[in-house]
Amino acid sequence: MFGRVSLRQRLVYQVVATVLVIPFLFPLVAIVAISFSGQGPLANYTAVITQTPFFTFLLNSAVISAGTIALIYAVTMLAGFAFAKLKFTGRKLLFNAILVGLVLPSIALMVPMFIIVRQLGLFNNFLAVILPLSAVTVPLTLLLARNYLNGIPDEVIEAAKIDGATSFGTLVRIVIPLSRPITAVIIVWAFLQAWNEFFLPLLFLQDQNLQVLTQVPQFFTSTYGSDVPKIFAALVLVCLPIVITYLLLQKFFEKGLTAGAVK
Amino acid sequence: MTMSPTLDTSDPEDGTGTPGDSRARRGHGHPPTRRPKRRGGRTAYLYVLPALILVVGVVYLGIGYNGWVSTLDWNGIDPNPESVGFDNYVKIFSDSIFWDSLSHVAIFGVIVILVQMALGLAMALIFSGPIFGRNIYKIIVFVPVILSPAAVSIAFRQLLSPDGQVNEALRFIGLDVLTNAWIADPKTALIALAVINIWQWTGFSFILYQASVSQIDQNLYEAAQIDGAGTWRIIRSIVIPQLKGTHATLALTGVIGALKTFDIVFLVTGGGPGRSTEFLTTYIYKQAVQQFNSGYAAALAMVLLVLALTLTAFQMRAYRFGED
Numbered sequence: 001m002f003g004r005v006s007l008r009q010r011l012v013y014q015v016v017a018t019v020l021v022i023p024f025l026f027p028l029v030a031i032v033a034i035s036f037s038g039q040g041p042l043a044n045y046t047a048v049i050t051q052t053p054f055f056t057f058l059l060n061s062a063v064i065s066a067g068t069i070a071l072i073y074a075v076t077m078l079a080g081f082a083f084a085k086l087k088f089t090g091r092k093l094l095f096n097a098i099l100v101g102l103v104l105p106s107i108a109l110m111v112p113m114f115i116i117v118r119q120l121g122l123f124n125n126f127l128a129v130i131l132p133l134s135a136v137t138v139p140l141t142l143l144l145a146r147n148y149l150n151g152i153p154d155e156v157i158e159a160a161k162i163d164g165a166t167s168f169g170t171l172v173r174i175v176i177p178l179s180r181p182i183t184a185v186i187i188v189w190a191f192l193q194a195w196n197e198f199f200l201p202l203l204f205l206q207d208q209n210l211q212v213l214t215q216v217p218q219f220f221t222s223t224y225g226s227d228v229p230k231i232f233a234a235l236v237l238v239c240l241p242i243v244i245t246y247l248l249l250q251k252f253f254e255k256g257l258t259a260g261a262v263k
Numbered sequence: 264m265t266m267s268p269t270l271d272t273s274d275p276e277d278g279t280g281t282p283g284d285s286r287a288r289r290g291h292g293h294p295p296t297r298r299p300k301r302r303g304g305r306t307a308y309l310y311v312l313p314a315l316i317l318v319v320g321v322v323y324l325g326i327g328y329n330g331w332v333s334t335l336d337w338n339g340i341d342p343n344p345e346s347v348g349f350d351n352y353v354k355i356f357s358d359s360i361f362w363d364s365l366s367h368v369a370i371f372g373v374i375v376i377l378v379q380m381a382l383g384l385a386m387a388l389i390f391s392g393p394i395f396g397r398n399i400y401k402i403i404v405f406v407p408v409i410l411s412p413a414a415v416s417i418a419f420r421q422l423l424s425p426d427g428q429v430n431e432a433l434r435f436i437g438l439d440v441l442t443n444a445w446i447a448d449p450k451t452a453l454i455a456l457a458v459i460n461i462w463q464w465t466g467f468s469f470i471l472y473q474a475s476v477s478q479i480d481q482n483l484y485e486a487a488q489i490d491g492a493g494t495w496r497i498i499r500s501i502v503i504p505q506l507k508g509t510h511a512t513l514a515l516t517g518v519i520g521a522l523k524t525f526d527i528v529f530l531v532t533g534g535g536p537g538r539s540t541e542f543l544t545t546y547i548y549k550q551a552v553q554q555f556n557s558g559y560a561a562a563l564a565m566v567l568l569v570l571a572l573t574l575t576a577f578q579m580r581a582y583r584f585g586e587d
Contacts, residue, residue, distance in 0.1 A: 013392040017400055020386055025403050027462060030428040031418050075313045082310035094311055101322045103571045105523040107544040108564035109321070111339070111551050112328040116321075135321030138314055167306060196411035198526060214413045228421055235414045246409050247402070254470060 035236045038229030047227075048234045052219040053208070060126075060205075061195060061213040067130045068194035072137055073186055077179070079138075080145030081171045085157055095146070101139035106132070110203075117204055128204035129197065137193050141186045148182040149175065184252035188245060195242055213238045326568065332561035339557035351562035361563065364541045367453055371542075372521030374457045375464070380513050382461070383468025384506070387476050388498065390469075401473075405466035412463070416530035419459045420446065423531075449539035452532050456540055459527055464520070468513050475509040476502065511582035518578065522571050543567045 035044055048054060082088070083095050113132055122128040152175060160170040176183070201212045217234040220227040333351055337344035355361050386404060390397055407415070422428045423445040430442040445455040479502065487497050503510075525544035528534065534541040534549070543563065551560035 010393050013389060013394055017386075017389050017392075017394050020382070020389065021400050021403050024407065024462060024465070026428075026432065027418065027422055028403065028406065030422055034421065034428070071317075075317055078310040079314035082307045086307040086310065088305075088307035091307075094315065097323075098314060098318050100572070101318050103519055103568075103575045104322060104326075105525070105544060105564075105567055105571060107523070107525050107547055108329065108568050109325040110548065111332055111557050111561050111564065112325040113321075114339070114551075115328065115332075116324070131317070132321055135317045138317060142314060167310075192409055196413070198411065198413035198530075214411055217414070217417050231417060232421070235418055238414055239410050242409050242411070243406060246406070250402070254474075 031232055032236060034229055035232035036229070038227070041233075044229045044233035045237070047220075047230050048216065048237055052216050052234070053211070054213075054216060054237075056209060057211055057213045057216055060201075060210055064126050064129055064197075064201070064212060065191050065194040067126060068133050068137075069187055069190040071130060071134045072141055072190040073183070075134070075138055076141040076145050076186055077171070077176065079142055080149050081167075081175055083142070083146045084149035085152075085154070085175075086167065098139050098142060101136060102143070104136065106136045109136075114203070122204070124205055124207045124210055126205070126210070129200045130194075133193055133197060133200060134190075137190060141189060144185060145179075145182055148179065152178055181252050184249050188249055191245060192242060326565075329561045329564055332557055333565050335558040335561075337558045338555040339551070340555075344558070347558070351559050352566070354559065355562060355566060360538060360541060360546060361543075361566075363538060364543045364546045367540060368521055368524075368542050371453060371457050371460070371524070372518060374454075375460045375521060376514060376517035378457075378461050379465045379468045379517065380510065382465045383513070384472045384503075386465070386469045387472035388502065390473065391476060401469075404469050407463045408466040410463070412526035413530060415459065415463055416527045419455075419527075420531055423455055423459075446532050447536060449536045452536060452540045456528055456531060459531065460524065463527075471509050471513060472506065475506050479505045511578075515575065515578045515582070518574050519571060522567065522574070543570075 035041070038044060039047075079098070083091060109132070117123060117128045156174060156178070157170055160174045161167075165173065196214065197212075198214045201210075202215070205211060216238060217231045220230040220234065334346055334348055335344040336347045336350070390400060394400065425444045425447065427445075429445070433439065433441050443451050446452050483501050483505070484497060487501055492500065523544065524542060525548070528540060528542045529545050529548065532540045534545040544567070547560050547563045547567065550556045550563060
């Protein structure tokens with residue numbers, strides 16, 4: 001964009017970029033460094049795994065994440081396909097009605113969610129986390145999926161129809177295989193929401209055997225003084241799966257995200 | 264916050280179709296055919312139904328129920344709540360904590376939106392230059408976006424404590440004057456929350472700007488260079504105007520995000536010290552869960568919701584979304 005660059009300019013770029021990035025890097029390095037301090041990395045990380053119900057919480061987080069991803073993906077692709085490729089009365093109205101959910105602060109639903117969960121007897125049931133979480137996430141994933149699926153040429157859909165495919169067959173055999181980037185985005189995004197959620201499990205899963213990973217750091221917090229290095233070791237372990245997933249899917253993730261975001 | 268990277272909510276079928284299409288066909292001697300696809304018929308509703316049930320079931324039912332609760336004087340448990348009409352709403356307007364919370368959200372929102380956009384754009388431009396290790400720089404800036412707000416909050420409580428790593432780093436580079444109790448000081452607590460939010464969310468602005476910068480027509484730069492424009496001039500007169508859509512998207516998602524912010528405020532400062540960082544969301548939580556004022560909390564939630572919808576509608580009109 002800026003034409004040819006001299007060595008001096010190159011240096012200036014590198015320095016400015018580094019100065020901009022350092023404040024972002026510093027907390028990340030500090031978090032890992034603190035997790036290694038105190039009794040040392042081995043003792044800290046072993047303590048997190050052995051002195052807390054770490055693996056139970058890990059399994060719970062995994063189950064909740066898998067359920068949330070499956071529900072969000074199924075619901076999003078079905079609706080996204082219809083909104084992008086099928087014509088029906090009230091299409092725009094229904095789409096906009098779902099999009100209202102984008103604006104909604106989920107804390108505004110806390111009082112009713114509490115009552116609904118109690119009425120349905122869903123306390124200590126993973127569904128009490130999966131359903132609200134999916135409901136507030138679907139508006140965004142649907143918007144991204146609809147925009148992405150709009151880009152699949154209608155001719156492809158028509159050809160499948162001429163070959164005798166039902167609309168569901170078209171979705172499963174033609175559209176979904178063409179939707180890998182957006183699939184990656186939806187899965188990563190749903191995983192993020194489920195894995196990172198703190199308040200819904202805290203409110204609705206009060207049985208300690210059902211708690212999730214984001215609660216692990218609390219085990220080293222007490223009124224008598226917290227064991228900071230172990231809290232940070234727990235933080236690193238909680239965040240690691242997310243970071244690894246992002247690094248593995250980085251290309252897909254950015255491609256899909258920006259495909260939906262930039263016209 | 265939840266981010267919504269795109270605001271292309273426009274319907275591609277609305278008049279912007281492909282007018283050239285039918286004419287071209289006619290030119291080849293075919294009758295103008297109406298496209299046969301898209302006859303979803305009734306089955307189309309079956310595809311949309313799960314999403315509708317989920318969103319209507321949780322979101323709309325929730326809002327409706329919330330609206331009803333907001334007319335009650337209720338502790339959330341009593342089987343016979345007392346109806347008070349619009350009293351809760353009247354109370355809100357003379358509640359100084361409500362107005363304080365609102366001003367905190369506004370200050371926080373303005374700071375984080377402006378700084379995140381400026382930093383994100385600066386990074387998108389500089390990282391598009393000749394940078395060694397560009398991908399690592401990108402990952403460093405984006406990783407905070409994906410971390411759990413709960414984890415980030417716990418981490419920053421420590422980093423920003425009086426003898427925490429941020430003050431240590433400031434002392435190390437000789438900026439002792441800037442050391443502060445940050446979250447424990449009512450004068451800096453709101454700024455500290457803004458800094459945490461900026462740290463976590465700048466990567467999002469950066470990724471969006473990066474994608475849209477890469478789509479600017481290269482010929483525009485060449486033409487400008489031939490006309491003798493320098494780098495600054497190109498950024499001011501070409502890049503910034505060309506990125507209008509991205510600025511608007513980020514401003515809009517930023518406003519929604521600021522109104523939604525809850526986790527980091529609640530977990531880092533809990534709205535304190537005193538009420539110095541109370542947000543509408545934390546105030547709602549406290550009223551509902553700690554004070555058992557379900558009716559009042561529900562009324563506050565309705566005000567928050569109306570505020571979010573109004574600001575969104577107003578901005579979408581101002582930025583003319585879905586019209587280009």
